[in-house]
Amino acid sequence: MGAWAWLRRVFGLDDAYVRPAPAQPWRTDWIIAALLSVITACLVLMYQGQGETNGIAEPPLWPSLAAVVTAGVLLTLRRRFPVTVLVLLSGVHFVAFGTLLPFVASTASMQVVYFFGIYSAIAWARRREALLGALALVLAAMVVWLVWSNIYLVATSPPGQQPPFLYWVATVLINCAYFGGAIYLGRQAWLQARTTDELAASREQVSRQGDQLADQAVVAERLRIARDLHDSVAHHISLIGVQTAAARRAMATKPEVAAEAMLEVESMSREAVTELRSMLGSLRDVADTTGPKTIEALSALADEASTDGLRVSYQLVGDPAAAEQLSPMQASNLLRIAQESLTNIRRHSTATEARVVVRLEDGLELEVTDNGHPVPNSGGSGLGQVGIRERVAALGGTVEIGPRATVGYRVLVQIPRKVTP
Numbered sequence: 001m002g003a004w005a006w007l008r009r010v011f012g013l014d015d016a017y018v019r020p021a022p023a024q025p026w027r028t029d030w031i032i033a034a035l036l037s038v039i040t041a042c043l044v045l046m047y048q049g050q051g052e053t054n055g056i057a058e059p060p061l062w063p064s065l066a067a068v069v070t071a072g073v074l075l076t077l078r079r080r081f082p083v084t085v086l087v088l089l090s091g092v093h094f095v096a097f098g099t100l101l102p103f104v105a106s107t108a109s110m111q112v113v114y115f116f117g118i119y120s121a122i123a124w125a126r127r128r129e130a131l132l133g134a135l136a137l138v139l140a141a142m143v144v145w146l147v148w149s150n151i152y153l154v155a156t157s158p159p160g161q162q163p164p165f166l167y168w169v170a171t172v173l174i175n176c177a178y179f180g181g182a183i184y185l186g187r188q189a190w191l192q193a194r195t196t197d198e199l200a201a202s203r204e205q206v207s208r209q210g211d212q213l214a215d216q217a218v219v220a221e222r223l224r225i226a227r228d229l230h231d232s233v234a235h236h237i238s239l240i241g242v243q244t245a246a247a248r249r250a251m252a253t254k255p256e257v258a259a260e261a262m263l264e265v266e267s268m269s270r271e272a273v274t275e276l277r278s279m280l281g282s283l284r285d286v287a288d289t290t291g292p293k294t295i296e297a298l299s300a301l302a303d304e305a306s307t308d309g310l311r312v313s314y315q316l317v318g319d320p321a322a323a324e325q326l327s328p329m330q331a332s333n334l335l336r337i338a339q340e341s342l343t344n345i346r347r348h349s350t351a352t353e354a355r356v357v358v359r360l361e362d363g364l365e366l367e368v369t370d371n372g373h374p375v376p377n378s379g380g381s382g383l384g385q386v387g388i389r390e391r392v393a394a395l396g397g398t399v400e401i402g403p404r405a406t407v408g409y410r411v412l413v414q415i416p417r418k419v420t421p
Helices: 003-010 027-046 061-076 082-100 102-106 108-124 128-156 165-250 255-283 297-305 328-348 383-394
Strands: 311-318 353-360 363-370 398-403 409-416
Touching: 027 061, 027 102, 027 108, 061 082, 061 102, 061 108, 082 102, 082 108, 082 128, 102 108, 108 128, 108 165, 128 165, 165 255, 165 328, 297 311, 297 328, 297 353, 328 353, 328 363, 328 383, 328 409, 383 398, 383 409
Parallel strands: 311 353
Antiparallel strands: 353 363, 363 409, 398 409
């Protein structure tokens, strides 16, 4: 990895993350700035009237206090304008007042202020390219100032009092630790903020997806209820209407036929109530134990639908044992699809015969055909076919609905056959 690539990685130049700025300076910033400013001001006041100290002239009072207040104000803005504060505080302020007022700039409290300027820029900068440029400029200015001040120290020291070699070693190590520590801690704070924000965004996304899934589940449940009402209860009500009409026509001339038709109406009414109770039970999370849950129910459906001039036959092609291995969901949906198909034949066709064929081979096929022609002006809402397509899609299959090449109509459903363990 080259030096430039390493710098880009360390300072996050290629990272898409942008740390949001605080809405206003935090109270902590004001407390830190006030505390460091008060400490520095006390040091300035303490050395008033003591003359030169360690080769540094006595600091003038008001310019020194102005420098302290300026640094404190800049420090309060370190999170909102991190790069600007880096340049003005750790760059311009340090070099200017380090030259004009070396006592103020060299105090420990003011060094902490400059440290915060570098640290905050690394931790809070939104424009990372600008940060790298500003940091390079500030570090260069600080290094030049340090080199110049030490050259001045050597030039003004009396003969025989030159700083020893270990002084220079200590100076280099202290400054490396100072700048390196500020950069390292700032980068760690930025990385931690990125991780925290990414986790918050992930939690928000999971919560949003959970809400979407919940909404989808509600919609899916509503569609299921609508399909069951349309395919089951509506089917029975349709047959009740047919039998009631037959009883009305035969009541005067053939009362025994009318009585048989009314018995059928009574039986179908009870079946409709049973189906409705089954649906309500499933909505209450109660196990639905009513009615057959295997494909054998198609045979009973064919017998039930063979009324009023329509004869329905049922045929199972394949191993009957394989039919028992179908899941309840597959068998239930196939029953509803056949039920809706026969209801549509009775409502919208002149058919006298219909066939329900189930083929159990590599996959599973359900075919419902009839020999009739469409009844004029008998078009429905289309919800029945929509329900059929939705049921087939839920089973991962395909469906073909349309007129046959010769005569009649055909519904062909093909779904994968998953054997339950």
